[in-house]
Amino acid sequence: MRKITKKIYSIIFFLIVAISNAQISTGTGAVSILSNTPNTNTNLGIGINNPIAKLDINGFPAINTTYVFSSESDSFMKSILLNIGSLRENSTSNNGTRLLTFYDVPPSNISANAQTIFAIEDRNDANRFKHNAIANGSSTLKISDKTQSAVFDLHEDGTSTFLFLPKPNSYLTIGGRQVWPVPYKLMVKNGDSRFEGNLYVDTNIGIGTSNFTDGADTYRLSVKGKVRAEEVKVYNTWADYVFSPSYTLSSLKEVEDYIAKNGHLQNVPSASDITKNGLELGEMAKIQQEKIEELTLYLIQQNKEIEELKSQVKLLLSIKK
Template structure:
């Protein structure tokens, strides 16, 4: 009964202090640690600070620039915690009674030369869900994690570079709106435009004006539905110089004529029906056209030789007369 009375008494003193102007010293505990602010007109609550600037102000390690000594990294966190709010986590015994929301202000020490802060939010299964850390004169990190504590979203900067990571395969980023499930694209600009002032590297397939990058059994790296305008297009392909090989069988003109009469197009050239249905392979078609140009050149050379031979024969006949 005496213990209950003492607790009620302390609670009354604490509430009275809050209603006037109070600070809570970091010295001895109990009612003696409730002291008036300086000045007493300050109505805020301070813990370890006599003139709190906010409704609640909590002081960390008082000495700036001093290096503290801790047993290990866990000890530095345990002695530097300023906020410990919410339900005790599942393994609170193992972690020393930590709760769901914690904030640490860790001074320079034998463990780490630079001071650092950390804000952490855990769930009731003691899984970290949000963490922000900042190292004095060093890097900073903001991270969201899932129920298994796997990284979901992370922003990290090292003073020179900044990195944003969406680490899960099922990650989606929508700009200019909210995507409704099922989301069509992992990255989606719904309004406005996207501009790249530097190089863009794509290791997969790119579609413009279409959602399909296949044509039959063929997959194309770039698929465009619409007109393409360019100053120059460079195509890598094989070429038709095999026509000039001594082993190339140049078809006779009679054979070419027969083929045209039967099929309505040149040998080895796609028909109009094939082009309409399957499209035009630019590199392959250019090679075929070159093949026909080189064949035509050979025909002209043959005809030139025949004409020269006929001219010589005619000349010989005229001289004989």
């Protein structure tokens, strides 16, 4: 009798240990839990008796099969493989969706496009993270704020990829982390940046400076430092008006008097003006061309006077003979 009692106690102890170390317990529903095949498999499978992962959940098993659902909502509800967390406020029943859900939606009479959806909601029933992938089609990844407004929106259609940061106060830092406040919408903290295509800027560019104004003028390109180039092309008006018959050419005596009084040519900026306001290449090139053309007129005028003197000298010499 004692031996039988010891055996009964041993069996009860074994069952208690086995139950306390069980991988899963469903109470009275335990009869629906079957051992894996082979039974040495210690993974947990739902809808599959030979799981290959610690948790292996089977979706709709048939391939190339069109399933039948009563509605789009029915197709989504029957395609949930993961449903974790608190019940969402807009769920219509205790069997509704929760804070974290994963859908494996097969092709059906509702839609021929199979798709997967992974979504995370917050406790105010606002979606904060969603990934959607359509079989043989596009995919999207979206992160939203508490008001359901997208803050990060990535979309690809198999040919092109689109990344949107829709919020006006969006900032992107590459090569490091920038403490708040972030000074620029796009910031590269380390390494070089290279654009192999064209770069279009609708506003201003600063190199070594963020100041684009000089007096009342705003400059599209501002550089603090030296600029080197193989060629600079400037569009501006030109000085051919000097050759117009209506142009008034100052006499050389007037030019001499102006220089004596002002220390520079007329219409040419003084040294102090250049030091204070800088040199505008296009305007300065036009002014210099104006002076070159005026000098040409002076030379022509001087040459006429010389030729006239030569004629007079020649005439006087002939008379003396």
